[in-house]
Amino acid sequence: MVRDQLYTTTSQLEWAIQRIKYQSGATNTGNALQFALENGFQGARGGTVPRVVIVITDGQSQDNVAEPAQRLRDAHVMIYAIGVTNLVNVHQLHQMTGNPLRVFTVESFDELDQSLAESLTWDMCKTEFRPGTPDIICAPDRIGVRASTKKPFDGYVFVMDHFHEEECRAGPEKFPDPKSIGITVPFNNCNVHRYRSLNPRGIFVEMTVVFMFHSLFMTKVDQTVKIQCFYMEAEKSVTVPLEYDYNTIPPKNV
Structure with a gap:
């Protein structure tokens, strides 16, 4: 939405x-935020969009930014603030977003x-792509994780620090269903860690898995999951029948 015209395509x-x-003059970011609240979302789609x-600012606002920013957030609008050059007021950026993870700073406009843009896009839309609570797979000879997403996942799932080993990663070509993703790894691959426990008695097996949302590069919203399985040692009692041959005992002297 720009001014009072509604645009329905990216090119428009x-x-x-x-x-x-x-527009030259003083910087009034607070007024701009209020304008966005009153005009920017009329006719906008609802649902999960x-x-x-x-x-984007390269300076400091001359008016109050905290109150209009809070009104935007109360209307369920996410605010991202990008400060350009070292002349920005970082405190104001934090006031606007209400979340330090949504504040970015760059040295020059060339870094925009x-x-x-890709990093911002993934962060904004991550609820659609990020897996929900994963299921941990504890098999007799392997360990893994399985999760589902609302939209098709086109990134990679891999064991941390082992992306370049084919057996340690799974990508779109290995997911029969792009909304059902995961990976399983044998105990002896990808530096899966195993260690013994004395109380309770058994073996812990663990590894860290990365959900990489973009197919080409890592982003700040990539998710890591530490997977741990415990294999309890079974208590076994062994019974062995004993036979005694009395004929082998020498007689006592009377």
Whole structure:
């Protein structure tokens, strides 16, 4: 949404953004946030589509940003703040987002590149792609994890520090269902860690698995899961029948 016109395609939105005129004068980010609240989401789709405001600034606002930012967050709008150059007021960035994980700083406008855009996109939409509570697989000779996602997952699941070993990762080509993902690894592969426990008696087997959401590079929203299985040592009592041959005992002297 730019001004009072509704845009329904990416190309229309890009066209409109390119035609926004720069307004000179003081920096009033608080007023901009209030304007976004009142005008930016009229006619917006509901459901699971995230409502997002991204603030890019290279300075300091002359008005209050905390109150309009809070009103946006109360309306379930996520705010991301990107500070450009070392002249920004980082405290104001935190006031706007209410979450330090949604604050980014770069040295120059040249760093507002595709990599940063991808990272922001994944963070905004991660609820659609991130797996829910995973199921741990504790098999007799292997350990693993299984999870499901709302949307098709096109990244990789791999054992931490072993991405380049084929047997230690699973990608889209190995998932029969792109919404059901996971990996299992034999005990003797991928540096799976095993150690003995005396109380209770048994063996712990563990590894750390990474859910990498993008197929080409790591992002800040990638999820790691530590998997641990315990194999209790069975208590066995062994019974051996004993035979005694009396004929082999020498007679006592009387």
